[in-house]
Amino acid sequence: MGVTASSRGARPSRLHLSPAERAPIWRQVVEAIERYAGVVADLRVAPPLDREKLKALLTPFDFSRPLAPEDAIRFAAMGLTEHQVHAAHPGYYGLFNPNPTTMGIAADALVGAFNPQLAAWSHSPFAAEVEAHLVRALAGRLAYGPGTADGCFTSGGAEANHTALLTALTDAFPAFGSGGARAVAAQPVLYVSLDAHDSFLKAARLCGIGTDAVRAIAVDDAFRMDVGALVARIGQDRAAGCAPFLVVATMGTTGGGTLDPMAAIADVAERESLWLHADAAWGGAAGLVPELRDHLAGMERADSITFDAHKWLSVPMGAGMFLTRRPEILERTFRVATGYMPRDAEGLPVADPYAHSMQWSRRFIGLKVFLSLAVAGWEGYADAIRAMTAMGDHLRARLTADGWRIVNRTPLPVVCFDDPASSGPEMKVRLEAIVRDIVASGAAWISTVTLGGTTPAIRACITNPETTDADVEALGSALATARAATSRPRL
Numbered sequence: 001m002g003v004t005a006s007s008r009g010a011r012p013s014r015l016h017l018s019p020a021e022r023a024p025i026w027r028q029v030v031e032a033i034e035r036y037a038g039v040v041a042d043l044r045v046a047p048p049l050d051r052e053k054l055k056a057l058l059t060p061f062d063f064s065r066p067l068a069p070e071d072a073i074r075f076a077a078m079g080l081t082e083h084q085v086h087a088a089h090p091g092y093y094g095l096f097n098p099n100p101t102t103m104g105i106a107a108d109a110l111v112g113a114f115n116p117q118l119a120a121w122s123h124s125p126f127a128a129e130v131e132a133h134l135v136r137a138l139a140g141r142l143a144y145g146p147g148t149a150d151g152c153f154t155s156g157g158a159e160a161n162h163t164a165l166l167t168a169l170t171d172a173f174p175a176f177g178s179g180g181a182r183a184v185a186a187q188p189v190l191y192v193s194l195d196a197h198d199s200f201l202k203a204a205r206l207c208g209i210g211t212d213a214v215r216a217i218a219v220d221d222a223f224r225m226d227v228g229a230l231v232a233r234i235g236q237d238r239a240a241g242c243a244p245f246l247v248v249a250t251m252g253t254t255g256g257g258t259l260d261p262m263a264a265i266a267d268v269a270e271r272e273s274l275w276l277h278a279d280a281a282w283g284g285a286a287g288l289v290p291e292l293r294d295h296l297a298g299m300e301r302a303d304s305i306t307f308d309a310h311k312w313l314s315v316p317m318g319a320g321m322f323l324t325r326r327p328e329i330l331e332r333t334f335r336v337a338t339g340y341m342p343r344d345a346e347g348l349p350v351a352d353p354y355a356h357s358m359q360w361s362r363r364f365i366g367l368k369v370f371l372s373l374a375v376a377g378w379e380g381y382a383d384a385i386r387a388m389t390a391m392g393d394h395l396r397a398r399l400t401a402d403g404w405r406i407v408n409r410t411p412l413p414v415v416c417f418d419d420p421a422s423s424g425p426e427m428k429v430r431l432e433a434i435v436r437d438i439v440a441s442g443a444a445w446i447s448t449v450t451l452g453g454t455t456p457a458i459r460a461c462i463t464n465p466e467t468t469d470a471d472v473e474a475l476g477s478a479l480a481t482a483r484a485a486t487s488r489p490r491l
């Protein structure tokens with residue numbers, strides 16, 4: 001006879017509550033999620049920052065007395081409601097953080113409960129095969145032909161970029177895996193644009209080649225990597241005895257949504273025998289929209305691609321992907337022999353995730369992507385991305401009509417702009433004052449950015465398919481008001 005929960009007698013610990021105790025907790029959690037979804041548009045997008053208040057709220061938690069579960073959950077929901085920037089707010093024009101998909105939220109709850117272990121394939125064959133299926137499906141949609149792609153899920157874009165450095169080093173320097181960077185005779189160097197993501201600096205440090213190995217190549221007047229400058233720098237580095245091994249094309253920079261000239265960079269990589277990596281963390285999702293796809297042309301030539309599902313695919317945080325058309329490279333980079341990992345899958349043509357990626361024990365990242373995609377379909381995603389892109393065009397038009405100057409050039413919905421009434425050092429100060437006013441109002445969240453190392457701008461990105469024409473008009477009006485206020489002399 002099967003063992004039922006009640007026949008197991010008294011609870012041995014407070015860690016696992018009884019079915020009768022659990023039922024109201026699950027209800028309370030679902031209610032908290034629904035309440036948040038219902039009120040988020042009416043909250044301040046960014047709350048005031050008050051660390052002392054938070055420390056005071058946490059002081060009573062010395063964990064000496066057990067708390068009732070409903071009180072604990074109520075406390076967490078209160079803290080998350082009152083003390084965070086709400087990316088799900090339609091007035092959040094921020095850094096690619098999404099309004100998370102319904103199915104993504106459901107997936108994260110299921111993953112927490114079933115808790116598959118994604119280290120060994122044989123422990124969680126379903127989870128491992130769902131992720132492998134998604135790698136093939138997304139790689140196929142974004143760049144690579146069927147059957148040629150490999151990849152792995154990562155915590156986000158930074159880990160995927162770190163993976164790119166490791167695979168490129170492993171490919172270029174056979175001694176790197178065992179001997180480390182000191183076994184490489186010449187200083188390895190890599191190339192990114194001035195506006196590339198700074199995770200490449202961290203990755204260079206973590207790989208042991210150091211941040212000086214990262215060559216930030218100048219950009220043209222549209223903030224795209226200057227390919228002439230790239231070629232010149234590679235020549236100088238070779239002449240100086242360095243060992244170029246990697247060039248990164250960013251397909252949608254974080255600051256300006258800029259697409260580097262992929263085809264020209266791919267030509268250079270081919271001529272110079274460099275690993276070509278496309279950082280398409282956010283912009284890669286444009287590949288799911290037929291009329292935007294051409295902007296990613298050439299990405300199929302990249303040896304590897306970073307893609308972040310927790311950006312434009314709008315799944316909850318912690319879902320990046322590293323994709324590659326070099327099927328053997330992940331094993332070469334990450335495989336180690338252990339005496340304790342399960343061998344049940346030996347003989348099956350499968351890859352153990354722990355021997356195929358950076359993490360070891362890890363959660364089932366792919367389910368939130370799988371369930372979101374299964375329910376929305378490619379069409380559902382194309383529609384959402386299309387709507388956000390149209391909203392970006394609307395914002396650009398409104399700002400231009402109001403006399404702002406658009407300073408970036410991209411088909412994607414990142415709008416960077418300044419005020420032609422200002423110039424020189426005064427410009428940055430004014431733009432920052434305008435952004436402070438808007439964020440302090442609680443109605444919207446925007447930011448300032450510096451493009452190409454020298455051009456200050458205000459940055460507004462459409463990240464939420466729920467952002468409407470009316471929201472964009474409200475932002476336009478708030479910006480006009482803030483501009484008028486900051487152009488008056490301050491006392």
Ligand SMILES: *Cc1c(COP(=O)(O)O)cnc(C)c1O
Nearest residue numbers: 156157158197254279281282308
């Ligand atoms: C966001 C971003 C990253 C870093 O990704 P995380 O998910 O934050 O780790 C890397 N590259 C680009 C272009 C990005 O926009």
